[in-house]
Amino acid sequence: MGAHISIPMYQRAVKQRYRLVGLKCSNCGQIIFPPKAGCKSCGALDNFTEVQLSGRGKIYSYTVIAGAGAPPEFSEEAAYRGAYPVVLVELEEGPRIIAQLTEPVPAEIKIGMPVEMVLRQIYTEEDVIRYGYKFKVLEGEK
Amino acid sequence: MRRVAIIGAGQTPYGDFPELGVKELFAMAFKEAIESVDKGIAPHEIQQAFIGSLSAGSGFQLGQLAPLLMGHVGLPNVPAVRVENACASGGFALYNAINAVASGQCDVALAAGVEKMRDVSSTKAKYWLGISGDTEFERLAGLTFAGIYAIIARRYMEEYGLTREQLAKVAVKNHYHGKMNPKAQFRQEITVETVLKGAPVADPFTVWDCSPTSDGAAVVLLCSEDRVKEFTDHPVFIIGYGIGSDYLALQDRDSITSFKATRQASTRAYRMAGITPKEIDFAEVHDCFTIAEILAYGDLGFGEKGEVIRLLEEGETYLGGRLPVNVSGGLKSKGHPIGATGCGQAYEVFNQLLGRAKNPERQIKNAEVGLSHNVGGSGGTAAVFIYRREG
Ligand SMILES: [Zn+2]
Numbered sequence: 001m002g003a004h005i006s007i008p009m010y011q012r013a014v015k016q017r018y019r020l021v022g023l024k025c026s027n028c029g030q031i032i033f034p035p036k037a038g039c040k041s042c043g044a045l046d047n048f049t050e051v052q053l054s055g056r057g058k059i060y061s062y063t064v065i066a067g068a069g070a071p072p073e074f075s076e077e078a079a080y081r082g083a084y085p086v087v088l089v090e091l092e093e094g095p096r097i098i099a100q101l102t103e104p105v106p107a108e109i110k111i112g113m114p115v116e117m118v119l120r121q122i123y124t125e126e127d128v129i130r131y132g133y134k135f136k137v138l139e140g141e142k
Numbered sequence: 143m144r145r146v147a148i149i150g151a152g153q154t155p156y157g158d159f160p161e162l163g164v165k166e167l168f169a170m171a172f173k174e175a176i177e178s179v180d181k182g183i184a185p186h187e188i189q190q191a192f193i194g195s196l197s198a199g200s201g202f203q204l205g206q207l208a209p210l211l212m213g214h215v216g217l218p219n220v221p222a223v224r225v226e227n228a229c230a231s232g233g234f235a236l237y238n239a240i241n242a243v244a245s246g247q248c249d250v251a252l253a254a255g256v257e258k259m260r261d262v263s264s265t266k267a268k269y270w271l272g273i274s275g276d277t278e279f280e281r282l283a284g285l286t287f288a289g290i291y292a293i294i295a296r297r298y299m300e301e302y303g304l305t306r307e308q309l310a311k312v313a314v315k316n317h318y319h320g321k322m323n324p325k326a327q328f329r330q331e332i333t334v335e336t337v338l339k340g341a342p343v344a345d346p347f348t349v350w351d352c353s354p355t356s357d358g359a360a361v362v363l364l365c366s367e368d369r370v371k372e373f374t375d376h377p378v379f380i381i382g383y384g385i386g387s388d389y390l391a392l393q394d395r396d397s398i399t400s401f402k403a404t405r406q407a408s409t410r411a412y413r414m415a416g417i418t419p420k421e422i423d424f425a426e427v428h429d430c431f432t433i434a435e436i437l438a439y440g441d442l443g444f445g446e447k448g449e450v451i452r453l454l455e456e457g458e459t460y461l462g463g464r465l466p467v468n469v470s471g472g473l474k475s476k477g478h479p480i481g482a483t484g485c486g487q488a489y490e491v492f493n494q495l496l497g498r499a500k501n502p503e504r505q506i507k508n509a510e511v512g513l514s515h516n517v518g519g520s521g522g523t524a525a526v527f528i529y530r531r532e533g
Contacts, residue, residue, distance in 0.1 A: 005278060013278065034279055040394065061300070061398065063292035064345035065284060074284040083342070086285050088293050088393060096393045098283045098293075111300045122282065132282070 007128055017132035020055050020117055022095060023048040033095040055117030055133075057091035062101070062109050073123045089115055089135055102134040114138040143244040145367040147377035148529070150179035151489040155325040156358040156477025164207075164258045165214045167359040168193075171254065171482075172215045175361040180374040183363065185215065189248035191222035192238040194231030194255035195481035197262070198224065211256070220252075229430060231255055232360065232484025233516030233525030237385055239364050249366045255486065256359035257479035280391050288352050288431060290392060290520045292344035295433035298399045299346070302448035304436065306346050310337035311454050312432040313350050313474055319461060320471020322504035327356050327477030337432075351432040353472075358479030360486035375533055378492050381511075382417070382528035384410025390522040401521035404441035408515070411526040412443070419443035422528070423509040424465065424494065426487040428517040429472040438515055439467075442526070466506055469494065484516035484525060495531040 013034070015021040022033035025048055030041035033053060038045055064085045070078035077084060085101040087109070101109065102120055115135040122132040152174025154167050162170070176185060191212050198204040208222035225235040232255030239253035280290060298304050314334055320326035332350060340348030370377045386406030392398050412418065419442060427442065429435035439450035444465060453459050459467035470476045470490040473483060491512035499505040512529045 005282060009278070040389075061293045061297035062345075063285075063289045063296060064342075065286060065289050066342040066344060068341065069286055069288060069343040071281060071284065071286055073282075077284065084284060086283050086289055086293070088297075088398070098280055098285060098391070098393050100284055111296070123284075130282075 005125070007126060010130055018119060020053040020133060022051050022053050022093070024051045031093045031095055033091070033097060051093070053095070054092050057089045057115055059109065059111055059113045059115055060088045060090040060096055061111060062087040064109075073125060077123065085109055087115070087135060097133075100134045102136045106137050144246060145379060146240045146243045146364050147367060147370050147379045147532075148362055148488065148492050149365045149370060149373040149377055150175045150183065150363040151361065151492045152176070152178055153325060153360040153486050153489040154358050155327075156356045156479055156482075156486070157327040158260045159357045160260070162357065164256055165211060167258065167357060168211045168254065168256045168361070169215050171256075171359040171361040175363050179363065180376060181372065183373055185217055187250050188217060188220050188252050188363070189250050190239070190242050191217075191220050191252040191254070192225050192235040192242070193222065194225045194233070194235035194484060195257060196226060196228055196231055197257060197259070197480070227523045228518040229428070229478070229480050230484060230516045230518030230523045230525055231481040232486065233527075234385065234484070234523070236362060236484055236488055236527065237383060237525050239362070240380055240383060243364050243366050249369050251364045252361060253364060253485055253488075254359065254361040255479075255482035255484055257481045258357050259355040259479060260357045279393065286344060287520070288347055289344040291431040291433055292347050293392060294398050294437070294520070295346055295431070298433060298436065301399055302451070304451055306338065307334050308451050308454065309346065309351065309432045309436070310334045312429060312435045313337050315454065315460055316429060316435075316468050316472040316474040319469045319504070320475025322501055323471045323476060324501060326471040326475050327354055328471070328475045347431060353430045353474050353478040356477035356479040358477060358482045358486065360482045360489050362485050362488045362492070376496055377532055378495050378529050379532050380527055381530045382411040382413070382415025384408065384414065384526050386524045388521055390519060392520060399437070400447060401437055401441050401517065401524060403521050403524035404438065404515065404517065404526070407524040407526040408442050411528050415528045417511065417528070421511055422465065422513045423511050424469060424506050425467050425513040425515065426470060426490050427467055427472070427515040428483070429468060429474050430478060430517070432474070434517065435467065435472070442513065442515060461504065461506065469504060469506060484514070487514035487516060488527065488529075491529050495529060
């Protein structure tokens with residue numbers, strides 16, 4: 001056993017992982033990402049429409065995973081980056097998502113920094129490269 | 143619903159025990175629990191068993207663990223079930239056992255927890271601990287369990303001005319307590335400097351902010367009020383209890399500087415007990431990472447969020463303070479055998495309330511009401527219990 005995400009399981013979430021496609025609740029307007037069967041705001045179980053999220057947001061919180069502390073799928077990455085930052089981003093549309101911060105990483109990561117989604121290699125499992133979203137800090141913007 | 147009391151409790155030391163498997167650990171705690179009952183109890187008096195475990199032994203899923211363990215101690219025909227809610231498995235086993243007695247399903251029930259973590263390679267341990275969050279969306283950002291709590295810590299520091307040194311003080315306090323506990327895994331005092339200079343794990347945490355991987359088991363024996371006198375004249379009643387749940391992933395929650403699951407659980411427990419947080423004499427709280435104890439102070443009503451740092455700064459949660467927290471050493475120093483933790487906390491509260499803390503220097507004086515708080519994962523679930531010595 002393990003934290004293994006099979007290829008079919010990954011494939012089902014490609015829309016989210018590659019393009020940040022979320023759901024909008026037609027009942028109350030709540031934007032939901034990643035998609036769920038029930039609206040977190042009003043509890044509706046149907047009448048959702050897909051929405052394309054902008055991919056822009058701000059750092060809500062962060063950590064830097066030390067090389068020795070990385071999960072096994074990321075040990076290679078930790079080995080060549082030494083350590084890597086993971087951020088909780090609050091998107092313009094409201095939802096928060098967790099992702100890695102990609103290079104160039106600022107010398108000091110700060111809560112509130114503007115970021116934008118980029119498509120990157122996340123890790124490799126079963127010899128298949130898993131792509132998905134990371135975020136990069138937008139320099140010179142506030 | 144009937145009132146329910148603890149009549150006995152046992153716990154293995156927590157630590158690294160290469161010679162003991164999951165069955166042996168359970169049997170050790172079971173024997174101590176049976177022998178701890180003042181007037182004695184025949185094992186066959188136990189009518190139902192609820193056993194918490196995440197890995198069900200060495201990181202592998204082993205079906206029907208509970209009847210296997212009960213069979214090992216000679217009780218194959220006691221209806222038994224394994225309960226799993228990650229790090230709160232023991233707390234939820236206790237919750238189920240209390241309900242079994244309170245509802246009249248049985249008069250005497252066993253609640254237990256057991257975990258064998260040290261058999262597992264660190265790579266594999268990371269795999270099966272990783273599954274206690276929202277694996278698909280948290281773990282696959284490269285986040286570890288420590289990383290999730292680190293993100294909480296960074297946000298707490300931003301919102302409330304919590305400093306790195308103040309975080310470290312949680313570990314310093316709990317190690318100070320753990321040094322006195324003969325069953326604790328790490329019996330060594332540390333300083334703020336030790337914590338700050340430790341190996342980095344996930345910023346702002348070093349290894350000293352994190353609870354260890356541990357082997358261990360704990361067993362609690364519960365009895366209905368009408369039969370308590372058969373077993374003891376010094377029962378500890380569970381006067382209030384509650385559970386709570388939330389989205390597993392941090393990203394789905396409105397606030398990450400408070401655990402809604404804990405608030406839900408504690409609100410229910412206080413209401414049932416008919417008391418306020420001010421009436422709690424001491425508590426065992428879920429400090430899997432230093433920030434977790436700070437969250438617990440707020441969510442258990444020990445103070446306002448943000449203000450609670452003072453409790454630590456002024457020494458109020460030290461042994462001898464107004465509200466000692468984690469005199470056992472907590473998960474941080476006593477150890478954290480995942481499934482055992484919730485029942486191990488009950489073991490500590492039971493013994494403290496009865497003046498049986500073994501080592502006199504670690505005995506809380508004249509305590510009447512204790513509380514224990516067990517969290518699953520990073521706040522996906524929580525269980526809170528309030529105990530009172532009667533007689
Ligand atoms: Zn809605």
